Amino acid sequence: MGPILELNNVVKEFAGFKLNGVSFSLEPGFIMGFIGANGSGKTTTIKLIMNLLHLDGGDISVFGLDSRxxxxxxxxxxxxxxxxNHxxxxxxIAQMTxxxxxxxxxxxxxxxxxxxxRFGLPTTKKIKTFSRGMKMKYSLAVALAHKAELLIMDEPTSGLDPIVRSELLDILSEVIQDESCSVLFSSHITSDLDRIADYVTLIHQGSLVFSTSKEELFETYAVIKGERSLLDANLRPYLVGVRENQFGFEGLVKERASVERMTGGKAILERPTLEDIMLYYTRGRAV
Amino acid sequence: MGYLILKDLLLQRKMLGAAVLYVLLFTFAFQSMGEGQLIAIISAVGYMFVMLGAAWEEKNNSDVLWNSLPVSKRKIVGAKYLSIPVYVAIVIAIYWLVSTVLSLLGDPITAMPLDLTSILLGVVAVFVAASMYFPVFFAVGYTKSRYWHFILFFGIMMLGSVLPALIPKKPAWIDPLLERLPELRGDAAGAIVLGVVVAAMVGISFLASLRLYGRREF
Incomplete structure (x- = not known):
């Protein structure tokens, strides 16, 4: 079985912004976290998948079918x-449904x-009386009631309290248990994705930075801390971003194993969070 | 497509009270129009429903919803056109109610009885106005299309008022035509010609709306 979602060299241009040849794919039965700062192109990508925007280039296939x-x-x-809420x-919700x-x-x-x-949604109250969390839950109930094979979620946890966010993440974990459903979950709240994502795609200023499994991501990248003397020409090529202060430096490195060998225990290497990875990539700290 | 029309009706329900008041107000205001009274009421209140239907879509940003659902643009656009006869039926029902109540009160306000010709001409008027409005609405949405709506309506009103001044001398064919007007209105051939012209206009408008809506991004 091929990818459930595949973007090939997707291009979309607006005044002052360009989605620049984005390509990634999602296999059936997995959750892909789609991360990036505000304005990085996440919503544009999702709108292109949903055909709410017209493609300027590339193609998108969903379930192996041309989405257009x-x-x-x-x-x-x-x-x-x-x-x-739309x-x-x-x-x-009784009328809407x-x-x-x-x-x-x-x-x-x-x-x-x-x-x-289960969500305790009042069927006879107008949607305008619903809280943000209830509106999201209603959207989710509609999405799940027609046995969707792919859930497209654009910042669904944005503005929600931790309890509702946790509830949503539990449901998503349940939903993908039978491996017949995949989820593309766009968010800038990376802690949600730390918890549930199998794959992570990072987009920055309209360009794809990486699209890989979360496991591979944590094997590849590491947060490095050490004395400034370690910041030499050998280390710099591995650094994604670095912050220096008078006591030393902290940064994100790729090829963790090579860096570990190179520093020979002189630097502290820690498992990064998705937030660390996103921040170092998007803040563009001088390396 | 029926469910899209149902959605329009559910949204318009709260407008029913206002529509009753408008019908009552227009019945009073258009008393002197004779047979034109019913046509004017149907077209004014019917078109008001059309405009409100468009406004609800904008208010809820519903284009994103409908274009994310497995609903074709043809159905989304078509439902707006098919809502028109439903709105007109509602206006007629309200008019019947208002005119019946007025007659029970001893006709303090003159309300013309319902007649098929006036109803059909009212339907035609709403279809013609909506056909000119919808392509712009589907191209740019309600907020931006409001300007076109105002231009359309004030343009028609102004044209009506300045037209006699623009014609220096009454053409010879006007009087015979006016004399024959009641006859023409009841004339089946005339009705067919009018029907064909309006159907062509609605068809062209629908195709234009569909094309323009297809180009839109949400």
Missing amino acids: RNEQEVKQRIGFVYDD FYEELT KVVAPFYRNWDWEIYNEYVN
């Missing part, structure tokens, strides 16, 4: 949760009701 030519078929099998605020459900051929009212009950 097979738009309706692809969208039957995609669930989406966006940062903003459901009609003046309607109740009555309108939306018939468009999905695999809609399952049993699953839908199960999630609505």
